[in-house]
Amino acid sequence: MNEATTTTGVDGDADAAASVVRLRLDLAYDGTAFAGWSRQPGLRTVQGTIEQALETLFRREGVAPRLVVAGRTDAGVHATGQVAHLDVDRAAFRAVARPRRGVAESDPHADPGAVLVRRLRGVLGAADDDVVVRSVRPSPEGFDARFSAVWRRYEYRIADADAEHDPLQRHRTVWYPRELDAEAMDVAAQTLVGLGDFAAFCKPREGATTIRTLQSFRWRRAADGVLVASLQADAFCHSMVRALVGSGVAVGEGRLGVEQPGELMHARTRTSAFKVLPAKGLTLTEVGYPPEEDLAARAEQTRARRELHVDGVVG
Numbered sequence: 001m002n003e004a005t006t007t008t009g010v011d012g013d014a015d016a017a018a019s020v021v022r023l024r025l026d027l028a029y030d031g032t033a034f035a036g037w038s039r040q041p042g043l044r045t046v047q048g049t050i051e052q053a054l055e056t057l058f059r060r061e062g063v064a065p066r067l068v069v070a071g072r073t074d075a076g077v078h079a080t081g082q083v084a085h086l087d088v089d090r091a092a093f094r095a096v097a098r099p100r101r102g103v104a105e106s107d108p109h110a111d112p113g114a115v116l117v118r119r120l121r122g123v124l125g126a127a128d129d130d131v132v133v134r135s136v137r138p139s140p141e142g143f144d145a146r147f148s149a150v151w152r153r154y155e156y157r158i159a160d161a162d163a164e165h166d167p168l169q170r171h172r173t174v175w176y177p178r179e180l181d182a183e184a185m186d187v188a189a190q191t192l193v194g195l196g197d198f199a200a201f202c203k204p205r206e207g208a209t210t211i212r213t214l215q216s217f218r219w220r221r222a223a224d225g226v227l228v229a230s231l232q233a234d235a236f237c238h239s240m241v242r243a244l245v246g247s248g249v250a251v252g253e254g255r256l257g258v259e260q261p262g263e264l265m266h267a268r269t270r271t272s273a274f275k276v277l278p279a280k281g282l283t284l285t286e287v288g289y290p291p292e293e294d295l296a297a298r299a300e301q302t303r304a305r306r307e308l309h310v311d312g313v314v315g
Contacts, residue, residue: 021090023113024139025050025067027082029131032171032280036075046073046082049131053123054086057116061092070145070287071152074239076279078172081153081286085145113137142296143289147303151215151288152236156229156245156281160252163225173226174281180252182219182227188251189217189229191262192244199268201243210237210268219248227252242277250274 027050035043039051047067054065070083096119097112113136120133142148157173159165160180166173192214199210215232222228229245247261256273264271290298 019090020087021093022085022087022139022143023093023116023136024143024145025084025086025136026134027084027132028080028134029078029082030171031073031076031078033130034075036077037069037072046079046131049124050084050120050133053120056123057096057119058088058092061089061095063088063092068145070149071236071284073284074279077282077284078280079284082284083145083149083287085139085143140292140295142292142299144295144299145287147299148289148295149235149287149302150290150298151232151234152284153230153232153286153288154236154241155283155285156231156241156277157283158227158229158245158249158277158281159225160227163221163227166224169226171280172283174278176249178253180227180249181254182221182252184258185227185229185248185252186219188256188258188261189219189244189248191259192265193217196265197268198237198240198265200264200271201240201247202237203239204270205238208237212237212240214244217244239276241282242279243274245277245281246274249277 027046029046031046033044034046034049037046039045039048047069051065051067054067058065065086065088067084067086071079073079073082093112093116097115099110099112099115116136117133120136124131124133157169158176158180159169159173160176160178162179165175193216195211195213197211198214202210204210213234215234217229217231219227219229229248231241231244233240244261247256247264250256250273251258251261260273264273289295
């Protein structure tokens with residue numbers, strides 16, 4: 001349950017819950033110079049950069065907010081639709097997000113979330129910085145950025161020999177020297193859609209399941225000829241998107257037949273039949289959530305599934 005709105009029969013617990021507000025943050029970043037999302041000592045990460053800015057703003061209130069994210073992106077991966085949440089004392093939030101004097105309550109600039117966004121941007125740096133907080137707002141009851149999510153959507157960009165090579169897009173596009181068959185790649189992608197064990201496409205992690213529901217996987221050529229893969233799943237395991245894209249490239253080159261990526265998936269073992277593509281072509285574009293009334297139930301369901309797997313059973 002959302003700590004900001006959970007109540008119990010004990011007055012002290014209810015008062016403590018009421019004093020906390022859960023904030024949803026919508027984020028975008030260029031992952032080129034980051035060592036991934038997760039905070040790591042001595043490395044520049046997205047989480048560490050944003051949390052440092054939050055700590056600067058909340059220092060007088062004695063608060064050091066910590067973020068929970070929808071999808072922990074790897075080093076070099078970008079995002080235009082990342083979502084995170086943080087829990088913070090309501091009084092501290094009001095103090096930090098108080099509008100400047102003379103701003104009327106009816107003014108959109110007086111909205112606490114808008115005030116916090118402007119102050120975060122000021123701490124994070126100039127308008128051309130590589131991480132941007134797009135919005136901040138109190139979340140509905142039961143919202144959890146990670147566990148309430150029902151899907152994540154990614155795009156991967158490849159400029160092959162037939163595409164325009166735009167130097168302004170070089171940080172988010174992989175340049176490939178040979179021509180690729182987009183139609184064959186799209187056909188192969190369809191064989192992978194559905195619930196399955198994607199061990200052949202995931203970097204193993206102890207205690208982590210490789211069973212996922214790949215809800216959609218399509219290839220298309222954009223107006224500039226760039227090949228764009230669009231993938232959506234309930235969740236992705238480590239390196240899964242870049243491995244799926246790599247299998248598509250192998251099909252596009254003719255090194256694999258359109259049916260072979262599906263056959264490799266059913267084998268459930270890592271393979272050298274295709275390469276895992278570089279991180280820079282990958283962008284997290286959107287995270288999907290259920291209606292507000294289903295947020296808490298979805299979070300509980302997801303947590304239960306993870307706990308069952310830890311005990312040795314895949315839910």
